[in-house]
Amino acid sequence: xxCLVFTPAASDLRAQGTxxxxxxxxxxxxxxxxVDEHWSVAEMSGDTHWLDQMLLPEYRSVNNDxxxxxxxxxxxxxxxxxxTDVAKAKQDxxxxxxxxxxxxxxALHGDTAIITFYDPTLGPQKxxxxxDIFVYLDGxxxxxxxxxxxxxx
Numbered sequence: 001x002x003c004l005v006f007t008p009a010a011s012d013l014r015a016q017g018t019x020x021x022x023x024x025x026x027x028x029x030x031x032x033x034x035v036d037e038h039w040s041v042a043e044m045s046g047d048t049h050w051l052d053q054m055l056l057p058e059y060r061s062v063n064n065d066x067x068x069x070x071x072x073x074x075x076x077x078x079x080x081x082x083x084t085d086v087a088k089a090k091q092d093x094x095x096x097x098x099x100x101x102x103x104x105x106x107a108l109h110g111d112t113a114i115i116t117f118y119d120p121t122l123g124p125q126k127x128x129x130x131x132d133i134f135v136y137l138d139g140x141x142x143x144x145x146x147x148x149x150x151x152x153x
Contacts, residue, residue, distance in 0.1 A: 054141070
């Protein structure tokens with residue numbers, strides 16, 4: 001979840017460089033990572049329909065300054081990019097990942113997953129940039145909460 005997603009709620013791009021092509025409905029680490037990667041592209045291409053389905057109504061994103069952004073703010077930010085070519089958004093996302101490497105750790109317990117993104121030079125104990133919390137409901141992963149830090153990588 002936090003380097004440059006183009007909404008006021010995020011300070012970074014989401015999933016970093018897994019190259020995952022996993023089925024987003026899989027109740028696995030690969031499945032939730034695929035959803036997180038799709039999230040970045042959806043925000044960058046203005047896919048508000050997909051975002052509205054993926055983000056839970058209670059979704060909140062907390063920036064490194066403590067500012068909270070609700071689901072509506074994420075959708076409004078993405079709506080400004082509606083019509084952006086998906087292929088271009090995917091390429092921009094891939095380019096950003098190359099320029100801003102990030103490690104990814106997933107903790108999966110039951111129907112809850114926490115994806116943590118960290119500075120690979122500092123590791124997951126000292127270099128956490130952001131975390132996203134997902135809940136698996138009705139055969140799909142849904143984002144519930146994101147937290148961003150001031151750590152940059």
